[in-house]
Amino acid sequence: MRLTILGSSSALPTSERYPSAHVLNVHERLYLIDCGEGTQMQLRRNKIRFGKINHIFISHIHGDHVFGLYGLLSTFSLMGRTLPLHLYAPENYREILLSHLADFDIHLNYEIDFTALGGKDPLKILDDKHLTVTSFPLKHRVPSFGFLFREKPPDRNIIKESIEKYKIPVSRIPAIKKGADFISSDGEVIRNDDITIPGPDPRSYAYCSDTRYFKRLASFVKGVNLMYHEATFDDSLGQLAKTTGHSTSSDAARSAKEAGAETLIIGHFSARHKDISLLVEEARKIFPRTLPAIDGTTFDVGNIHVP
Amino acid sequence: MRLTILGSSSALPTSERYPSAHVLNVHERLYLIDCGEGTQMQLRRNKIRFGKINHIFISHIHGDHVFGLYGLLSTFSLMGRTLPLHLYAPENYREILLSHLADFDIHLNYEIDFTALGGKDPLKILDDKHLTVTSFPLKHRVPSFGFLFREKPPDRNIIKESIEKYKIPVSRIPAIKKGADFISSDGEVIRNDDITIPGPDPRSYAYCSDTRYFKRLASFVKGVNLMYHEATFDDSLGQLAKTTGHSTSSDAARSAKEAGAETLIIGHFSARHKDISLLVEEARKIFPRTLPAIDGTTFDVGNIHVP
Numbered sequence: 001m002r003l004t005i006l007g008s009s010s011a012l013p014t015s016e017r018y019p020s021a022h023v024l025n026v027h028e029r030l031y032l033i034d035c036g037e038g039t040q041m042q043l044r045r046n047k048i049r050f051g052k053i054n055h056i057f058i059s060h061i062h063g064d065h066v067f068g069l070y071g072l073l074s075t076f077s078l079m080g081r082t083l084p085l086h087l088y089a090p091e092n093y094r095e096i097l098l099s100h101l102a103d104f105d106i107h108l109n110y111e112i113d114f115t116a117l118g119g120k121d122p123l124k125i126l127d128d129k130h131l132t133v134t135s136f137p138l139k140h141r142v143p144s145f146g147f148l149f150r151e152k153p154p155d156r157n158i159i160k161e162s163i164e165k166y167k168i169p170v171s172r173i174p175a176i177k178k179g180a181d182f183i184s185s186d187g188e189v190i191r192n193d194d195i196t197i198p199g200p201d202p203r204s205y206a207y208c209s210d211t212r213y214f215k216r217l218a219s220f221v222k223g224v225n226l227m228y229h230e231a232t233f234d235d236s237l238g239q240l241a242k243t244t245g246h247s248t249s250s251d252a253a254r255s256a257k258e259a260g261a262e263t264l265i266i267g268h269f270s271a272r273h274k275d276i277s278l279l280v281e282e283a284r285k286i287f288p289r290t291l292p293a294i295d296g297t298t299f300d301v302g303n304i305h306v307p
Numbered sequence: 308m309r310l311t312i313l314g315s316s317s318a319l320p321t322s323e324r325y326p327s328a329h330v331l332n333v334h335e336r337l338y339l340i341d342c343g344e345g346t347q348m349q350l351r352r353n354k355i356r357f358g359k360i361n362h363i364f365i366s367h368i369h370g371d372h373v374f375g376l377y378g379l380l381s382t383f384s385l386m387g388r389t390l391p392l393h394l395y396a397p398e399n400y401r402e403i404l405l406s407h408l409a410d411f412d413i414h415l416n417y418e419i420d421f422t423a424l425g426g427k428d429p430l431k432i433l434d435d436k437h438l439t440v441t442s443f444p445l446k447h448r449v450p451s452f453g454f455l456f457r458e459k460p461p462d463r464n465i466i467k468e469s470i471e472k473y474k475i476p477v478s479r480i481p482a483i484k485k486g487a488d489f490i491s492s493d494g495e496v497i498r499n500d501d502i503t504i505p506g507p508d509p510r511s512y513a514y515c516s517d518t519r520y521f522k523r524l525a526s527f528v529k530g531v532n533l534m535y536h537e538a539t540f541d542d543s544l545g546q547l548a549k550t551t552g553h554s555t556s557s558d559a560a561r562s563a564k565e566a567g568a569e570t571l572i573i574g575h576f577s578a579r580h581k582d583i584s585l586l587v588e589e590a591r592k593i594f595p596r597t598l599p600a601i602d603g604t605t606f607d608v609g610n611i612h613v614p
Contacts, residue, residue, distance in 0.1 A: 013378075099406075
């Protein structure tokens with residue numbers, strides 16, 4: 001599970017920072033989270049294959065999280081995409097998107113399978129081979145949602161010596177890795193626990209987009225490996241954070257601490273913070289394992305070194 | 308008069324080429340022509356001051372010429388702009404733009420003064436201190452317009468010696484530079500021609516956006532100093548150019564030759580042309596003073612060296 005930051009600015013992009021977009025790679029399937037202006041160029045720059053993106057998650061309907069979508073959808077079509085695209089966004093966006101594509105006379109070669117986000121509680125919105133994704137409500141000026149990506153427990157690892165010892169045929173191995181017991185040719189039942197060990201721990205990533213601090217957030221992402229949380233402002237701008245529905249670096253750190261996250265990435269920095277080292281320092285006072293989002297950086301979820 | 312290329316790709320941007328956007332600097336006033344996705348980042352990268360842009364020209368309503376506008380308009384507002392912005396675009400775009408801004412709950416601090424493009428003949432759409440701008444129809448799949456920027460004749464230069472000879476007071480000099488005769492204190496009329504020489508030649512730039520070749524185009528931009536003309540495809544793809552309403556490199560060169568342009572810039576390259584030197588070669592066979600558009604390049608109109 002690897003996370004690549006494509007954009008880490010808030011509403012005003014800078015020459016270094018593009019608006020919000022993250023790509024999560026889970027077993028070589030790509031999940032795009034938010035799609036600020038320039039996302040398709042950032043995908044190219046980071047040599048990320050467009051064809052592997054089948055799911056796009058939009059946290060809320062503010063331009064710095066969405067304005068790259070029209071170009072990307074159009075590019076998919078021009079590149080010959082026919083596979084349906086799964087789009088998860090606040091309910092009112094379906095109509096906005098369709099009407100804007102029609103205004104531009106954009107006819108996609110593929111279908112958009114739209115899932116409306118909503119509700120006051122976490123909601124499972126995706127359940128595929130490797131992953132479940134849950135949306136959860138945030139607190140912003142408009143309806144805004146976070147996303148929790150949880151890897152499914154991987155297969156168990158078979159103990160090599162047991163294959164020889166019990167003469168386990170190759171054809172039985174996939175079932176045993178999934179947890180089945182083994183019945184030998186003379187009818188003896190060998191318990192799964194005796195011939196396998198657990199696979200690696202499943203990993204998880206939470207994307208907490210535009211939000212002000214609120215206590216319940218931590219309960220939505222309890223024990224997550226990697227938590228991204230916006231930190232638009234440094235602590236001196238706490239009042240501005242409140243009125244604009246955003247978080248300070250300490251707000252983000254507090255949520256990560258309460259959630260018992262392993263590592264925190266802060267981002268969505270206001271353009272006024274040319275140097276974001278102060279924000280990282282402030283967050284680390286509360287949550288030491290904090291790192292800043294930097295465009296073009298990739299994090300190996302569950303295996304991140306914090307200096 | 309200086310032209311900066313912000314984007315030179317066609318619908319599919321690459322890691323090197325952003326979608327269409329040009330900035331024309333005329334006496335330090337900036338005129339933005341088309342506004343593909345990422346234009347605001349390209350403006351920052353090229354250190355172009357947002358506050359000096361008061362006029363934006365949109366050639367036609369295809370995403371690769373427009374999708375950067377929403378972010379840019381929003382950024383203007385966040386940066387505190389209050390001056391009206393003059394927007395020139397095909398008529399149907401006014402409604403599309405306003406409704407999309409409303410969908411995104413974007414409230415601009417400034418007014419948009421919208422001028423609708425239309426008609427089958429050239430139309431003067433702007434006349435300010437230094438410049439006139441004329442729109443003219445192109446031939447594309449949707450209504451598409453080119454723009455001709457013509458500098459007004461600059462002031463005449465006064466012949467230094469005549470100031471002393473005729474005892475011309477400083478207060479009279481501005482009028483004389485504009486062409487007035489001088490009447491000396493003893494009533495003698497000194498003809499303007501005898502005390503001034505013409506200023507530098509006024510310069511002109513024509514932006515010929517998405518279009519297929521058509522004969523009448525040349526008449527719209529006769530004798531222009533610098534002509535930008537799209538050349539989406541190389542000559543081998545002439546049939547594709549026809550069906551998509553685009554031009555080949557030779558089409559662009561033919562128009563430049565027929566127009567008697569001084570220099571031609573080709574751009575809007577299809578992503579399939581990784582190396583565009585073939586397109587430049589093809590164009591130069593017909594119009595030797597051809598240069599390729601490259602993102603981030605600035606041309607001094609009327610003073611361009613072609614190797």
